[in-house]
Amino acid sequence: MxxxxxxxxxxxxxxxxxxxxxxxxxxxxxxxxxxxxxxxxxxxxxxxxxxxxxxxxxxxxxxxxxxxxxxxxGQPNENNVQRMKREQFEDDIDLEIGLVFSFADAGGSELPGMVIAFDDAEVTVDFNHPLxxxxxxxxxxxxxxxxxxxx
Known part of the structure; x- marks a missing residue:
């Protein structure tokens, strides 16, 4: 050929x-x-x-x-940054900035989110693509x- x-x-x-x-x-x-x-x-x-x-x-x-x-x-979208209650995360998880979790979206698909801030009450998770x-x-x-x- x-x-x-x-x-x-x-x-x-x-x-x-x-x-x-x-x-x-x-x-x-x-x-x-x-x-x-x-x-x-x-x-x-x-x-x-x-x-x-x-x-x-x-x-x-x-x-x-x-x-x-x-x-x-794309550009980061501020609507993709979510605040979640700390109790939604298991107690034995050591939260740290940059930690990535996999969350289920409304359609049941996996969606990665990165912890960008946290305290005893709330965890702020960024669902924007890392790039x-x-x-x-x-x-x-x-x-x-x-x-x-x-x-």
Whole structure:
């Protein structure tokens, strides 16, 4: 089978290595050094703001993108910071700032929340994505692009 140099677009399957870093250079996630991951454009594997930046890239290309919060994890929403009664947490839990709990949302899905303040009466939990409000550096190396209907 001959290699076709298909650009990333709607209805393509993409094989890539990536890293996600913050502006200070601290790495959040990477799969460089491992096998490429694959996804079909539009399948929800990548945030749309990341996916759009890949459009037009072809196999063998590597690029670094700066993704503003609006195209990444959004801006923090003050409505996602909730105060809860201390008695909703088990007595044997040593609360500390930065501790992440998993809560059930109204639909029964798991929702992570991070403790940002507490006292004897209340615990303040932030349900914003930890990367909300952050500009993300997205480093991508495309290995292969093919029409999605091959799968």
């Amino acid at each position: 001959s290699e076709i140099n298909v650009p990333v677009s709607e209805s393509t399957r993409v094989y890539l290595n990536f890293s996600v870093s913050l502006e200070d250079g601290s790495e959040v996630d990477t799969n460089f050094g491992g096998d490429p991951v694959e996804f079909a454009v539009g399948d929800g594997s990548l945030l749309a703001g990341f996916e759009r930046r890949l459009f037009g890239m072809t196999a063998g290309e590597r690029k670094m993108f700066t993704v503003p919060p609006e195209d990444a994890f 909300a409000g952050r500009t993300i550096l997205f480093d991508v190396h495309i290995h292969r692009v093919e029409p999605a209907e091959l799968h």
